[in-house]
Amino acid sequence: xxxxxxNRTFVLLRRLFDTTSSTxxxxxxxxxxxxxVLSDVQQPFPRMAPETQGVSSKRIAExxxxxxxxxxxxxxxxxxxxxxxxxxxxxxxxxDYRLWKNTYSECKSITSLAIGLLVDDGKLxxxxxxxxxxxxxxxxxxxxxxxxxxxxxxxTMTSTVIFNEAEAMASEDWVKSFFNSGTIGELGKxxxxxxxxxxxxxxIVKTLSGKGLSEFLDERLFKHMGITEYFWxxxxxxxxxxxxxxxxRPEDIGKLGQLVMNKGLWQGKRLISEEWISAxxxxxxxxxxxxxxxxxxxxxxxxxxxxxxxxNGMLSQNVLGFKDNGIIIVSNAGIAEMFQQxxxxxxxxxxxxxxxxxxxxxxxxxxxxxxxxxGSKTHWWSGFRSKAVEIPREYRLLAGKRFHVLSAPSTGxxxxxxxxxxNNYTKGTTTITFKQExxxxxxxxxxxxxxxxLPIGFDKPLLTDLSFHGEPYRVAVxxxxxxxxxxxxxxxxxxxxxxxxxxxxxxxxxxxxxxxxACLETPxxxxxxxxxxxxxxxxxxxxxxxxxxxxxxxxxxxxxxxxLFQPRVELKEE
Numbered sequence: 001x002x003x004x005x006x007n008r009t010f011v012l013l014r015r016l017f018d019t020t021s022s023t024x025x026x027x028x029x030x031x032x033x034x035x036x037v038l039s040d041v042q043q044p045f046p047r048m049a050p051e052t053q054g055v056s057s058k059r060i061a062e063x064x065x066x067x068x069x070x071x072x073x074x075x076x077x078x079x080x081x082x083x084x085x086x087x088x089x090x091x092x093x094x095x096d097y098r099l100w101k102n103t104y105s106e107c108k109s110i111t112s113l114a115i116g117l118l119v120d121d122g123k124l125x126x127x128x129x130x131x132x133x134x135x136x137x138x139x140x141x142x143x144x145x146x147x148x149x150x151x152x153x154x155x156t157m158t159s160t161v162i163f164n165e166a167e168a169m170a171s172e173d174w175v176k177s178f179f180n181s182g183t184i185g186e187l188g189k190x191x192x193x194x195x196x197x198x199x200x201x202x203x204i205v206k207t208l209s210g211k212g213l214s215e216f217l218d219e220r221l222f223k224h225m226g227i228t229e230y231f232w233x234x235x236x237x238x239x240x241x242x243x244x245x246x247x248x249r250p251e252d253i254g255k256l257g258q259l260v261m262n263k264g265l266w267q268g269k270r271l272i273s274e275e276w277i278s279a280x281x282x283x284x285x286x287x288x289x290x291x292x293x294x295x296x297x298x299x300x301x302x303x304x305x306x307x308x309x310x311x312n313g314m315l316s317q318n319v320l321g322f323k324d325n326g327i328i329i330v331s332n333a334g335i336a337e338m339f340q341q342x343x344x345x346x347x348x349x350x351x352x353x354x355x356x357x358x359x360x361x362x363x364x365x366x367x368x369x370x371x372x373x374x375g376s377k378t379h380w381w382s383g384f385r386s387k388a389v390e391i392p393r394e395y396r397l398l399a400g401k402r403f404h405v406l407s408a409p410s411t412g413x414x415x416x417x418x419x420x421x422x423n424n425y426t427k428g429t430t431t432i433t434f435k436q437e438x439x440x441x442x443x444x445x446x447x448x449x450x451x452x453x454l455p456i457g458f459d460k461p462l463l464t465d466l467s468f469h470g471e472p473y474r475v476a477v478x479x480x481x482x483x484x485x486x487x488x489x490x491x492x493x494x495x496x497x498x499x500x501x502x503x504x505x506x507x508x509x510x511x512x513x514x515x516x517x518a519c520l521e522t523p524x525x526x527x528x529x530x531x532x533x534x535x536x537x538x539x540x541x542x543x544x545x546x547x548x549x550x551x552x553x554x555x556x557x558x559x560x561x562x563x564l565f566q567p568r569v570e571l572k573e574e
Contacts, residue, residue, distance in 0.1 A: 018410070019563055027171075031424070060370055066347050073316075074334040081328040105313040107244065109280075115151065118204075118205065126279075126298075129148070130200065130204070154201050155298040156296060161197070162194070174235050174239075175203055199235065202240045229249055232246045315523060317501065324355065331344070391436065394481045404430070408429040413468075429445070432446070433446070456493060490509055516568060
């Protein structure tokens with residue numbers, strides 16, 4: 001972390017936390033993500049009854065029941081695969097496993113496969129020095145400092161470099177900033193999880209292959225496996241982010257899990273060497289206990305309590321494979337965790353680790369029950385599912401009314417977490433209009449430079465496509481009328497950005513003569529606070545940085561985070 005980048009990062013954070021004005025980004029906004037496409041998966045896994053693959057429908061039903069009963073587990077998509085066949089699939093709420101999802105760090109494991117292909121080709125060794133590979137991009141003055149940094153250090157998160165995703169939001173040249181950064185710990189020994197390690201691996205792929213990560217993987221893996229609908233975000237210099245930014249369908253990333261399970265074979269064809277798969281899925285580092293029950297291989301997590309491998313992304317995006325029985329669980333969720341801290345992993349291990357028979361007798365009744373139960377799992381606001389199909393009376397009283405939002409220059413429809421990650425900031429909310437178009441309630445959410453039209457489902461979520469400064473997202477919108485402890489009617493509108501784990505919740509408190517809008521989001525304030533202070537803790541021993549951070553009032557910062565992520569504003573009827 002050099003002083004220039006540090007200063008820009010602090011400037012961005014000050015702008016972000018200043019709720020009296022809209023956030024001005026440090027870097028130019030560059031919308032990248034194309035619209036989501038709903039199309040058939042190519043080379044899909046066959047669909048089989050669980051019993052044909054030695055797993056009972058009753059066991060799967062109990063597994064899903066336990067997941068959905070846990071209030072901390074916000075499941076979005078779930079696929080269970082055994083022996084190359086899907087034996088269970090389900091989506092929750094407005095989600096759809098046929099659509100691509102943002103994988104966050106889950107895609108690090110895919111970048112590892114690209115590195116393995118270069119090793120197989122003889123173009124790379126894990127012992128190669130990074131400054132030699134990227135010599136044209138490494139600043140001359142720091143080559144000596146990083147002369148012993150190898151590819152293996154990047155693969156195992158032991159590079160010691162502390163330039164990270166937060167700082168990348170304020171830097172145009174990530175390769176240069178990476179090598180200009182400070183370090184912490186001992187090279188090759190200190191585990192310091194940092195997505196920019198994986199980004200440098202992506203830069204290595206481009207340097208050695210002459211192709212970007214997407215093109216390289218498309219030629220070597222994806223086209224052979226029928227993986228057609230995906231998108232990988234790039235840095236300002238046009239290099240795929242590598243450690244995050246990949247949108248891919250659950251079934252397609254499940255294929256890559258199957259490739260690892262089959263030790264590099266796909267439908268009998270060798271795509272990557274067994275030697276690389278073995279190396280990548282062998283434990284090489286032991287992360288801190290609060291990360292979870294997994295060791296770290298070459299950008300793939302390795303189970304300590306079961307013979308398993310894991311592709312893992314923030315907020316619980318997972319491909320979990322049990323090597324001893326061939327079962328793979330692909331899941332997307334919105335769980336407030338960075339790594340593997342939730343109950344999900346223990347529940348999955350309880351039901352699917354260990355030995356399973358090759359086949360079980362047919363159980364038609366249990367299979368039909370599982371199919372019926374899958375259709376009823378919604379896991380939206382637990383405890384107050386909307387059941388009435390007709391528009392609630394309280395909404396009908398609002399229909400046709402338009403409200404000015406009093407002073408909300410930093411409040412927008414897109415969750416703040418997404419705004420920061422995507423460098424796509426709101427200009428501020430200006431008006432809220434409640435409408436009814438035929439039998440459909442509609443909320444018009446207007447910002448200073450955008451107008452979003454949200455059809456609201458009161459019995460089930462309704463889907464619509466929105467554009468945020470040219471960046472398209474599909475959202476699912478669900479409404480519910482309830483009452484708070486003072487018996488004030490509350491209209492709750494949940495807006496799920498279904499290509500991501502993120503959600504915006506709008507609460508309209510309908511008191512006599514006025515309406516107040518409270519905004520919530522997931523991941524929420526606790527998750528963000530924990531992430532910021534965990535990040536700060538990693539650099540506290542750096543002389544200049546630590547001295548600066550030691551002067552920060554933690555309670556004040558937490559207050560600013562809460563105000564930013566949980567704003568409450570007054571509405572005035574026009």
